[in-house]
Amino acid sequence: MTSTQFRALWLEFHERVRVERDQLNRLDAAIGDADHGTNLDRGLQKVAACAADTTDHLAATCRQVGTVLLSTVGGASGALWGSALLRAAGALPDSDTCDTAAALAALGQGVSAIQARGHAELGDKTMLDVWLPSLEDLDRRLSAGAACGEAVAATAGRAAVLAQDTAPLQARRGRAAYLGPRSVGHVDPGSVSTALFWQALATVLARS
């Protein structure tokens, strides 16, 4: 991945969240406080502006994105995405390009940060229900010899399904957990926005 692709990723992710903003809010209204789309859109707007401006290398840009998300996206999402990006930056090089292994390591580090910060496990109806199996899915495809762009595109498709698969789960973390069994039957909005991230990544990789 190049730093140009990395910047494009955040513009693309913002665009997808902007388009889906109302839908994300509606999903959040069912089990949370109806602001997931608005919150993420607002933060990513700042991230996109900052990504369009910077010419920094990968690690510095990633750190910058994390800091902007921490300060502009309220609630758990901002802190979780921000912590993930700050941690991922540590696995990225101080240069304008990195190989697939480094990009995967950065993704893995970011997801570990989300897990550590949110104390959530697989099946708790959180964004980890998309992150963890998607990472495994991507790993499996790459190990089987798939080209990086193809593998990410396939994983992005899987991520969209995984997001919908959160519907039957009962929330055990976050605001939705207070609803107990009433959280069953609703798709987790954080899982849907995570799937949008995977789609944005696939789109950006397909361009080059």
Added chain:
Amino acid sequence: MTGVLLVSHSLRLAEGAKELVDELAHGAVPVAPVGGEDPLGVSAEMVLEGARALLAQDQVQAVVALGDLGSAIIALEAAIDLGELAGVLWIADAPFVEGAVAAVMAAASGGGPQAVAEAAEEAAGLKKR
């Protein structure tokens, strides 16, 4: 002196809790409310600002923070990740109101951050009837 940071999704809830503990401790302990209003919610940045305001007071060497719901704690942890609060901001996993009362009483008695955080956390076991 240990300051107390009250972090809620709602600024008015945090301000109300401050009003309560200020009266009990006669304002002897620096307490700062942090929270959102239109929209509700809490971010690491808000926590950072609140903690800075407390630490800017001469007699405050450390801050113990309480959060209302889980994501307030996540915001607190993320604020520590930003760097400057490491070692001076302590997070108590405590009930918001009872914990705030216990924390402020411990701080008023000269408790350091560990003692104040412990007092707040022990408040989780208090029975109301």
